[in-house]
Amino acid sequence: LVAQAMLDLINHDIVPVVPEYGSLGASGDLAPLAHAALALLGEGDVHLDGALRPAVEALAEAGITPIELAEKEGLAVTNGTDGILGMLCLAVDDTRRLLGQADMVAAMTVEGLLATDAPFAADLQALRPQPGQAVCAANLRAMLAGSPIVASHAAPSDDPRVQDAYSIRCTPSVHGAARDTLDHVRRVVDHELASAIDNPMVLPDGRVASCGNFHGAPLGFAADFLSIAVAELGSIAERRTDRMLDRARSHGLPPFLADEVGVDSGLMIGHYTAAAMVSENRRLAAPASVDSLPTSGMQEDHVSMAWLAARKLRRVVDNVRRILAVEYVCAARAIELRAPLEPAAATGVALATLREHIGGVGPDRFLAPELAAAEQLLLDGRPDDAVRAAGVELA
Known part of the structure; x- marks a missing residue:
């Protein structure tokens, strides 16, 4: 009956109003879950059709x-x-998609900076058998194939540079470490989904045990570990973006x-936005789970603060999607400025998807809607779908 009532709310898009604060991550998420459960009883407030x-009215x-x-x-639902x-x-789930998008956009930046794909070679990557690193390098090779x-x-005679900067060359190491972190977190989630977590427990033999x-x-x-890993995805993306905007390092x-150098500011303010979010993510990546405050008359004398860890993780993920959107916009413009050279088939498709919604090189214009449009494309997975349709399946 309780499970069916929950499904009924979901199927009718009735969303209980749950306060942002109220859980210490021990004794369960008592207050937030109680607010969610109120709707099942026809009490409290809900969101329905944006209102x-x-x-009690919404259910009726x-x-x-x-x-x-x-x-x-009542205990079980709180x-x-x-x-x-x-x-x-x-x-x-969001991070899983972001990881593939980070590889896709990084590959575009490789082209935009006239960087090399040589460090991503499979034999070099195999010398350090970190699973996530191998996956990222394979994605980069696939995106850049035939570029x-x-x-x-x-050829060495065509490029005097010995090697690319860390933010390019070490992309598989950083993106790969984030992938391995996600795999660990997914295992924790899978175990928790299979867990009985209320108190006391009623056991099959009739015992009621605390x-x-x-x-x-x-x-x-x-959640704290994943916050650190995802924040680093944004950090290295911002460094790649900065290189594209600096004429001393962009080759x-x-x-x-900028379209008209000395008059236009180009995509400079977009980089400001990315840098601001990287800075915020560094603060948000500080672990919440090392904190504890005793409550309930010292009976609950050690709490996890996991609710706060999960909340800030959601913010880090959203910020990194926006940081990648800035890199996406910058990399697309950088590639176009390399004309008549052409991008790889896969990166070209990703660029074309962006251009369906955002204009290319030109005089300065209102940038915020374009960055928002790029963010929405990533949120919807449109570039991923386009690259997949072109025959490149990003892991």
């Missing part, structure tokens, strides 16, 4: 009868890590990728 409504319009909780059910786990599940831009300076399964430490540690690109 704030009393739950949807033809849903409020339920009455029986023994143990005592546990379900709120933390839900946020972490969403972050895991006329890369081929234009592949336990501590509600403590959010496993999820808090995982022939105009300052800030």
Whole structure:
């Protein structure tokens, strides 16, 4: 009955109003989960069709009868890590997509900077058998396969540079480490999804036993670890973006990728935006799970703060998507400024997808809507779909 009532709310797009604060990640997410459960009883407030409504009215319009909780059910819907786990599940799925997009955009930057794909060679990567690193390098090779831009300076006689900067050359190491972190976090999530986490437990033999399964430490540690990894995706993306905008390090690109140098500011302010979010992410990556404040008359004398860890992780993920959107816009313009050289088939498709929504090189214009459009493309997975349709499946 309780599970069906929850499904009824979901199927009718009725969303309980849950305060942002109220959980310490131990004794479960008591207050937030209680607010969610109120809607099942026809109490509290909900969002429906973009409006704030009393739950009793929304349920009546949807033809849903409020339920009455029986023994143990009230405890079951409030005592546990379900709120933390839900946020972490969403972050895991978002990060999975971001990792492929980070590789895709980094490959475009390789072309935009006239960098080399040589460090991504499979035999070099195999010398350090970190799983995520191998996946990232394979993605970069696939994106750059057959690139006329890369081929234009592949011979030593065509390029006096010995090697590219770390933000290019070490992309598989950094992106790969984030992938391996995600794999660890996914395992923690899978275990938690299979867990009984309220207290006390009613066991098959009839025992009612007190336990501590509600403590959010496993999820808090995982959320904090993933925050660090995702923040680094944004950090290295910002460094690649900065190189494209600096004429001293971009190997022939105009300052800030401006159309009229000395008059236009180009994409300079876009980089400001990315740098600001990288700085915020560094603060958000500081672990919440090392904190604890005793409550409940010192009975609950050690708490996980996992709710806070999961909340800030969601913000880090959103910030990194925006940072990648800035790099995407800059890399696309940098590639176009390398004409008549052409990009690889896969990077060309990613560029063309962006150009369906955002104009190319030209005089300064209102930049915010273009960055927002690039962010929305990444959120919707449109470039991923286009690259896949072109025959490149990013892991």
